[in-house]
Amino acid sequence: MIGIIDYGMGNLRSVENALHKLKVDCVITSQKEVLDQCQKWILPGVGAFPDCISNLKKMDLFDYIKDSVNNGKPLLGICLGMQALFEYSTEMEYCQGFGFIKGNIQLMEDLNVRIPHIGWNQLEKNQDHDIYSILGHEPYVYFVHSYYAQDYEDKDLIGYSVYGDLKICGLVQHKNVLGCQFHPEKSAEDGLKILKYFVEDFV
Amino acid sequence: MHTRRIIPCLDVMNGKVVKGINFVGLKEVGDPVQLAREYYLQQADELVFLDITATHEQRDTMVKVVEQVAKEIFIPFTVGGGIRTVEDIRKMLLAGADKVSLNSAAIKNPEVISQGAKLFGSQCIVLAIDAKKRENGGWNVYVRGGREDTGIDLLEWVKKGVSLGAGEILLTSMDADGTKKGFDIEMLKAVHNICHVPVIASGGCGSLYHFEEVFKEDCAEAALAASLFHYKELSVMDVKKHLEKEGIPVRL
Numbered sequence: 001m002i003g004i005i006d007y008g009m010g011n012l013r014s015v016e017n018a019l020h021k022l023k024v025d026c027v028i029t030s031q032k033e034v035l036d037q038c039q040k041w042i043l044p045g046v047g048a049f050p051d052c053i054s055n056l057k058k059m060d061l062f063d064y065i066k067d068s069v070n071n072g073k074p075l076l077g078i079c080l081g082m083q084a085l086f087e088y089s090t091e092m093e094y095c096q097g098f099g100f101i102k103g104n105i106q107l108m109e110d111l112n113v114r115i116p117h118i119g120w121n122q123l124e125k126n127q128d129h130d131i132y133s134i135l136g137h138e139p140y141v142y143f144v145h146s147y148y149a150q151d152y153e154d155k156d157l158i159g160y161s162v163y164g165d166l167k168i169c170g171l172v173q174h175k176n177v178l179g180c181q182f183h184p185e186k187s188a189e190d191g192l193k194i195l196k197y198f199v200e201d202f203v
Numbered sequence: 204m205h206t207r208r209i210i211p212c213l214d215v216m217n218g219k220v221v222k223g224i225n226f227v228g229l230k231e232v233g234d235p236v237q238l239a240r241e242y243y244l245q246q247a248d249e250l251v252f253l254d255i256t257a258t259h260e261q262r263d264t265m266v267k268v269v270e271q272v273a274k275e276i277f278i279p280f281t282v283g284g285g286i287r288t289v290e291d292i293r294k295m296l297l298a299g300a301d302k303v304s305l306n307s308a309a310i311k312n313p314e315v316i317s318q319g320a321k322l323f324g325s326q327c328i329v330l331a332i333d334a335k336k337r338e339n340g341g342w343n344v345y346v347r348g349g350r351e352d353t354g355i356d357l358l359e360w361v362k363k364g365v366s367l368g369a370g371e372i373l374l375t376s377m378d379a380d381g382t383k384k385g386f387d388i389e390m391l392k393a394v395h396n397i398c399h400v401p402v403i404a405s406g407g408c409g410s411l412y413h414f415e416e417v418f419k420e421d422c423a424e425a426a427l428a429a430s431l432f433h434y435k436e437l438s439v440m441d442v443k444k445h446l447e448k449e450g451i452p453v454r455l
Contacts, residue, residue, distance in 0.1 A: 140454040
């Protein structure tokens with residue numbers, strides 16, 4: 001069973017629909033007793049970083065997730081959920097994240113391209129990873145965001161996309177934590193394969 | 204490499220996709236989920252569903268359509284038509300739409316843009332604008348399916364919409380729409396130059412060259428077409444292969 005963490009933000013249904021298409025059992029929940037029963041978790045999210053963290057704290061999920069993941073629970077963060085995996089963000093105000101992955105979240109600044117970064121971009125390989133073996137190519141994936149990860153460690157970066165002069169951290173992994181800045185649930189068949197990898201093969 | 208997007212648009216009435224010219228002689232052409240799936244398999248980058256039903260009861264049918272599409276189609280899709288309030292937006296997003304497009308309702312009540320953007324994020328608020336050239340130059344915004352001139356200047360409205368939080372502009376040229384003579388490059392350029400959000404070009408596309416032209420002129424991030432794809436004059440794949448050949452980045 002995969003637990004989709006419901007903290008009141010984001011289109012959780014899209015992730016659920018994608019997992020159902022893959023015939024994966026999943027549950028959308030904010031209850032710890034239910035999350036305890038899940039082998040892996042997905043943290044989706046759309047919106048602003050400080051709202052995400054304050055909602056998780058209000059629902060008494062922040063420390064619970066932090067402890068469980070530090071103890072080995074596999075976690076996939078998507079979009080804003082991926083950004084929350086890093087140390088902090090400067091969106092609206094300085095705000096601490098989970099700190100599972102080294103790095104921070106900053107506003108994308110490049111006058112030559114449109115912000116937000118909306119649309120399909122190729123996920124280019126930074127290092128060998130099972131995902132590239134499964135897909136057999138560098139996939140196009142769907143992005144929607146205005147902030148991006150910076151100051152991360154190169155060894156954690158699996159794939160990136162180029163947008164104007166910016167190098168967008170697209171896919172990261174640190175131990176049992178995986179993060180996608182793009183939306184695998186909206187990235188057609190390749191996106192579904194990435195979700196399938198997380199469910200079946202990750203960690 | 205960031206790619207340009209090709210977006211088929213489907214008009215939906217009473218839960219069925221319909222075709223017709225200027226709302227005259229509408230014919231049912233099929234099931235939205237099935238047609239959406241065809242476009243998905245042809246590598247469409249996104250889809251737009253336009254609800255052209257008139258009444259509230261029928262709008263609940265649209266919610267069911269959205270729910271079904273979301274279960275089968277794993278690319279982003281926008282729902283427009285008849286969305287007036289934050290509650291309407293919420294309903295569509297909960298049903299599985301990724302974005303909503305606001306048109307006439309945003310003119311009547313611009314606050315719906317900022318309220319929607321604040322609650323759900325700018326990324327899901329698409330400002331749809333129908334515009335027509337004025338005799339003295341410039342363009343005016345029209346509403347009610349292009350029947351009513353608001354007297355509002357297009358560029359002023361774009362600036363206002365973006366400042367209120369619209370994340371994308373879906374711009375339809377009423378002068379070009381239905382002509383098949385190509386997108387309205389002049390109008391698209393004017394809008395593209397004054398806003399920083401992505402622009403979706405709509406109206407007038409009749410050939411492979413028109414897609415190429417709008418991207419080579421660099422006045423839109425995405426191009427939308429309806430009848431061209433419905434009548435199977437071109438497939439999405441034909442368009443993308445042509446663009447790739449012309450050196451325009453697309454997802455293939």
